[in-house]
Structure formats: structure tokens, C-alpha cells
Amino acid sequence: MRITVLSDNLPARGLEAEWGLSLYLEYQGHALLLDTGASDLFARNAEALGLDLGAVAFGVLSHAHWDHANGMDAFFARNPSAPFYLQASCGEVCFDHAPGLWRYEGPKRGLLDRFAPRLRYVTGAFSPLPGVHLLPHTTPGLARRGAAAGMFCLRAGQWVPDDFSHEQTLVLETPRGLVLLSSCCHAGADTIIREVQAAFPGRPIQAIVGGFHLYETPDQEVRALARRLRDTGVAQVLTGHCTGERGFALLREELGAQVAQFSTGLVVEL
Template identity: 45%
Template sequence: MKATVLVDNIGNENTAGEWGLSFFIEYGGRKVLLDAGASGLFAENALKLGISLAETDYAVLSHAHYDHADGMAEFFGQNTKAKLYLRESCKENCYKEEEGGWKYIGIRKGLLEKYADRIIRVSGDLEIEKGMWLIPHKTAGMERAGEREHMYLRDDDSCAVDDFSHEQSLVFDTGDGLAVFNSCSHGGADNIIAEVSDTFPGKKVRLMAGGFHLYNKSEEYIRNFAEKVRATGVEQVWTGHCTGEEAYQILREELGGMVRQLKSGAEIHFG
């Protein structure tokens, strides 16, 4: 399995960065796009990296936030065959409560309707192809994460704390163990590793990749989180985006070389 970061907060000399995340993953002869960042930048970077989005077989949306979904219109323009897999509960209704009022942080309005014929809504566990799975949250009390982050689901006649039922993990079963991708891990990377481990008894999660939403957390919280991750037994951690630079450095202090940094153009080889 090979995963290329098409866009992350941090760029490099050849590929630019933005607040968002997108992976291009090659596995078992198939090509998968996980998220598309906040704009068309992921596609510009893909071109520079020699990656053809037109050859993508599947697209996956990790959760219903703009910084992962808003590049999808560009993807659909370049690719005419791949379906986009997202959770059944995905809507254009994600908001964050701030001092000045409500800030919309969801999928660009109208995108889900415009591309409805390209979308497959998923409930429960789904094996897209042999060894390639979509796994939802199974941990109770996920609404606590929504409360902590002041994130809500708002419609014309309702408002509820976000329970991240629209978030999912993309899991690859390789010959060397399980590789888990969850782009923001709002439900907690430690919880996600446990969820996946419980879903696949007898198989070990060896790699966890994605943002961990630690950019706004205290040092104490981050160090405690690092201990929880260590306790899972995971061997490789690739993180960036909403983890934040300060949190990344603390994770490196606590977990050492098992932690590596995502950035535009980076490659992950596993299995």
C-alpha cells in the first residue's frame, strides 16, 4: 500500500499547503481518493506529483467538513467514473459555535444534490473491495467530542450537538496488519484504533494516519493522549492537518520515531 498526501497544512518545495487534507492511496491495484481538501489545490498538487485523478477508482469522504469536502467538485470534473462513499448521515449542516455566532464549517451548500448520482451513502461496516473497509464510530458518547469542540448539526427546525456519526475510517487489511486512515479523528485516534481492532478480531492495527484535532488542546491533554495511543500498540503514526505543529512536537517527544509528519507530497509505504 502506498499513500500520497495530495494536500496538508504544510507544503514543500513543489506542492503547496492549505488548511485541509487529501490522500491518494494505491492498494491492490486500485486507486482511492480520501478527501479533497478545501479547494482545488489538491488537484494542482496531484498534477505536479504525476498523479492522474481521472484514474481514481473510488473516492471517500471522511466526514462532512469543508476542509475535506470542498475540493470534490474539482475531483468530479476530472474523474467521470469514481463514486464518492460517505456516511448515510452526511448533510450540509455542520456548524461551529463561536463568540460572534454560528460559523458554517460543512460541505459546500448544494454539492450533495448536484452530484447525487456520484454518491453512495453508507451505513454500518462496508467492504468496498476485498481488504478495503469503511468503518463508522462505534464508541458510545461521541457527542462529548462535539460539546468540547462547540460543534453542532443545525437544520431549519433543529439543532443538536455533533455526534460525528458522519465520520468514518478507511481501513486497509494488508499482509502486515491493518492501516487506518481517519482525516480528523474527531472521535479520538485512540478510540478509532480500538474500534477498528474490535471490528477485526485477531488482526493488529499497525498504522494510524490522519489529523488528530489537537491544535486547540492543552499540553497536558496532548501528553495524556499520547499515552493512550501508546497503549493501543500501534507502531506507525502519521499525523498533520488539525493536529497542529505544537502538538506534533509533543507527540514526537512522547512517542519518538513512531510519529511522522504529514505534509503535501509526503508518501506512506506500508505492507
């Protein structure tokens, strides 16, 4: 399989960058799209790279945040038929909380309603294609992580800590093992690996790909995560976006060549 980074925080190959993430996946003769970044930048970069968004069989929204969802209208303008898969709890519900401030973090207002005919809401694990799996979180108590990070959802008029039930992991089967794609890993990259190991017992994990949401995490916590990642037995770690430059540097110190950083335009064969 091949992964092309259409949108990330870091620019490369003469392409534009933004705070957002979008990955173009080529898997067993199919083109897939994970997320659409924060704008139409991913689509412009795809055109510059000679990648046809019109050929994408389906898209996946990793979670209900603006920096992954806000380019969806640009995708639908270029692809007349491919559906987009979301977890059933996705909606305009996500906020960050700081003293005296509630900041909306969800998709553009009205975006999900406007393109409702193209959206496929799934509950629980789902396989849209042989060898391709969408997994929700199965770890209990994730709302505690949301509260600690100041991440909340507005549901039925009530503020509740985000339990990341709107987040899903994209899992691809390959001859060398499973490839996990989780765009922000709000539940923790090691937690996600353990969830996949429980869903696919005995299957090796070739790689985890995505942002790890470490850009504001204290150094000692990043180093502890690196050690837990090593303990999972994952072979490769490919990260960027919300991991942050400092977070990546610390992971690299702990994991060495096991971890690599992605940037806009990077192409990876797994």
C-alpha cells in the same frame, strides 16, 4: 500500499499547501482517493506529481467538513465515473459554536445535491473492495465530545451536539497489519483504534494516518493522548493537518520515532 499526500497544511516538494487534507492511495492495483481538501489544490498537486485522478476507482469522504469536501467538484471534473462514498448522515449540517456565533463548517452549499448521482451514502460498515473497509463510529456518548468542542449539527431545525456519525474510518488490510485512515479523528485517535480493534479482533494495527484535531488542545491532554496511543499497541503514527505544529511536537516528545509528520507531497510506503 502507497500513500501520497495531495493536500495538507504544510508545503513540501515545491507544492502548494492549504488548510485541508487529501490523500491518494495505491492499494492492490487500485487508485483510491480519501478527501479532496478545501479547493482544487489537491488536483493541481496531483498533476504536478504525475498522478492521474481519472484512474481513481472510488473516493471516500471522511466526514462532512469543508476542508475535506470542497474539492469534490474538481475531482468529478477529472474523473467521469468513480463514485464517492459518504456516511448516510453526511449533509450541510455541521457548525462550530462560539458565544454569539454559529459558523458553518460543512461542504459548499449545494455541492452534495449537484453531484448526487456520483455519491454513495452508506449506513454502518461497508466494504467497497476486498481488503478495504469503511467503519462508522461505534463508541457511545460521542456527542459529549462534540458539545465540549463547540461542534454542533442542525438537524430538523434543532441544534444538537455533533456525535460525528458523519465521520468514517477507512481501513486497509495489509500483510503487516491494518492501516487506519481517519482524517480528523474527532472522536479521538485512540478511540478510533479501539473501534477498529473491536471490529477486527486479534488483528495487529500497523499504522494510523490522519489529523488528530489537537491544534487547540491543552498540552497535558495531548500528552495523555500520546500515552493512550502507546497503550493501544499501534506500530506507527503518521499525522498532520489539524494536529497542529505544537500538537505534533508534544506527540513526538512522548512517542519518539513512532510518530511522524506528513506534508503536501509526502509519499509513504506501508
